[in-house]
Amino acid sequence: MRVTMTMRPGARMRTAAAASVPQSMRAARLRRYLGRYSRWKMAEHGPVRAIAEGGIDSTMVEAWLSMVECDALKEKIVRERGRASSAATLDLSRGEEECAKVMREAAFGGTGFFYLKGHGIPRETLDGVMRSHSWFFEQEAELKNTFRPTTKFHEPLGYKDAQVENILVEKESQTKPDFREHLRVARKRYQYDFHKETGVDTSVLDAHNISEMDGDHLHWVGQEDAGGRPRPRDDDDGALDDFKRRVEAYYSEAFKLSRKVHRITALSLGLDADAFDRYFQRPLDILMLNHYPAIKRDAAKGEVGMGAHCDFAFTTLLLTDGTEGLQVCKDKNRPVEEREWEWITPEEGTFVINFGDALERLTNGNYKSVLHRVANVSGRERKSVAFFCEPSADARIKPLAMSDGDDRGAGEGEGEEVETYARYLKRRFSGISEDLQ
Ligand SMILES: O=C(O)CCC(=O)C(=O)O
Secondary structure (H helix, E strand, C coil), X not given: CCCCCCXXXXXXXXCHHHHHCCHHHHHHHHHHHHHHHHHCCHHHHHHHHHHHCCCCCHHHHHHHHHHCCCHHHHHHHHHHHHHCCCCEEEEHHHCHHHHHHHHHHHHHCCCCEEEEECCCCCHHHHHHHHHHHHHHHHCXXXXXXXXXXXXXXXXCCEEECCCCCCCHHHHHHCCCCCCCEEEEEEECXXXXXXXXXXXXXXXXXXXXXCCCCXXXXXXXXXXXXXXXXXXXXXXXXXXXXXXXXXXXXXXHHHHHHHHHHHHHHHHHCCCCCCCCHHHHCCECCEEEEEEECCCCCCHHHCCCCEEEECCCCCEEEEEECCCCCEEEECCCCCCHHHCCEEECCCCCCCEEEEECHHHHHHCCCCCCCCEEEECCCCCCCEEEEEEXXXXXCCCEXXXXXXXXXXXXXXXXXXXXXXXXXXXXXXXXXXXXXXHHC
């Protein structure tokens, strides 16, 4: 059961429809609804959880509101209802097949965002990356600046401060640049694979000390000398190494978890669980630490932490500090002024996972990448860690034949010329920042 949230800020608590219902009927309704509420443990979880889990619908909330005498409680219900989201939850502890079923039902209905729990990533790894996040963004600019790209071939990795990068796809809905600082990190081979596949001569890459570095270790832009060794620092007290170690530990877990989700996605489409493996031989995955400063933004005036966009990648795995901010728009094809935004606020220790445009293309539009943005309206600092699980540079993403009779999309190698993933990515990056062209 889905809930459409229509209550506008400042709207009267008691709707005209509810007020016109005779008192005796309202009392009967109340008894009925409260019975169902208690089954959904309203007292324990509040309306957000109950709405999200489909235990109550918007009519019931309206009726409940019309009965509640206490203004503070009414306000709480309205506020929480505004935060409720209809995203489905994948509980990995229930097994791949069960998750595939949940995903299939939700995804074919147009939901490309899910909550993810039962993932098995140790608590200390999650806390570790969040600690690293805090440590990094609390540092003086002097240290953060050592993570800036030193050549355009380092893009899009490294550090960028707030109000620099604008997601240009939604110019009409955003009046100021993204209000966040961020740090991107990827595997050492990322830049070589990416640029080589887009046609950059390897001698040019050599001249910029970008070689076919092996291994899955991360490349910390600006932190290594020409030989790939960490630059010594005068004030080295080990904190920088700890920071990197914790991010690396998380990166490796985030990759494994994303690949598990790919298996579920394949199963949910009626494919073999390993159907996507061939796209991930030398993946171009990338991790981004986002820091939204504690300055209240007014999304209605087009001031946002991150502009409305769809992710380019296959899947995005998002960890947040629990501060509200992420919003999704179910129908990205609606005109800007008619869009309705729904909050996505994961519970502590759980993730949000969403599909990117590459997966949408692969599934021939059956699974949607969803337009989303960050509206940092809380006035509090907000932290998030986004892991984009992206195919290999030379992977060719074209619509797959589906088992449910949707066999549009010819088999591999036939038909139209398909650009490689790296070329696609370059095209998409050039749309968000001049540095990346
Ligand atoms: O910070 C967030 O919650 C969302 C981040 C995001 O949308 C992104 O990194 O693409």
